[in-house]
Amino acid sequence: MFDLLKKFFIQPKTTTTKPKKRNSANIEKEIFDFELSRSEYFNKEYSNDIFKYITKLNKGQKSKEKEFLSIEEKKELKINTRLKVPTNIIPFFIKEKIVNKNPKDLISNLANMIRSKKYLYNEVKKLKKTKNSYYKLSSVGDEKTCIWCKKMDNKVLSVNEDIIKLFNNNCKCDYPRSTTIAIIEG
Template structure:
């Protein structure tokens, strides 16, 4: 039982943390390649921004209020030309262009977390996990229908989300272990 608890709540070593950063880059790259809002030739710049290596928000090269109104962007937001440069036409048409990048980062984080949790469930010898929704109006119909369902650890929740989820920003389903 102690081993089970240590596996569940144990601290990650520095090597594991480095591995998590590389894994997150994989998930970020996958989400960026799927995105219809990012210019494909700017994916490397977006990854650097999301990894806090550069900041597209703090260049000091901000759009004026008139420019933001002309583009249909919330005029109260501070948006830089560099941020707009990584977005394609559809991305620039969003009311809040900053949310495009944060949404991609959240999708990548949730996908990585789902895969890690599923791997943990398997390593602990568990057979099932339960899907838990946020139970608010941001969940799509499919996410609401999945709330409380038990799935086998051999089933990838990310594959199901990819095929079925229609949430606006990102899927917020989480999984919890089913202890039997």
């Protein structure tokens, strides 16, 4: 079993990183590490490669994918045979966990998650810089929006609240699409 796919699942060397103080440069890595640690789909051994891949995606650098899974390979992985799945992303996953999933969607959700949480972090940072103490959250409110995000629509928050932590602990969206609205004081 899985003979066809064995070549994709060679274990790479692992590296450990110490937690750093949060800043604009490492915010993406912080969000990524958190999301990866709680995801059941991704093979943590490939953490560095997944991060590199996602960083490229979020920079709009489209990777030139030439090789795609064959129908047989997709059947072996129990994923929809009609999906176009690049072979180079397959090692990123725990194969038992991606049955009936679209690996490409899982990757893009993770990329979007990092982008949107970084966006929220930067928005709050800007508000702090312009001496705003409070702001409101505005959520999209469609069927893709989680209950918590809907509930948080129009809620007033302090700029001193850790926005990333707040979303990490509560938001159940594939990725948050909330925005911030400054409250003008005076």
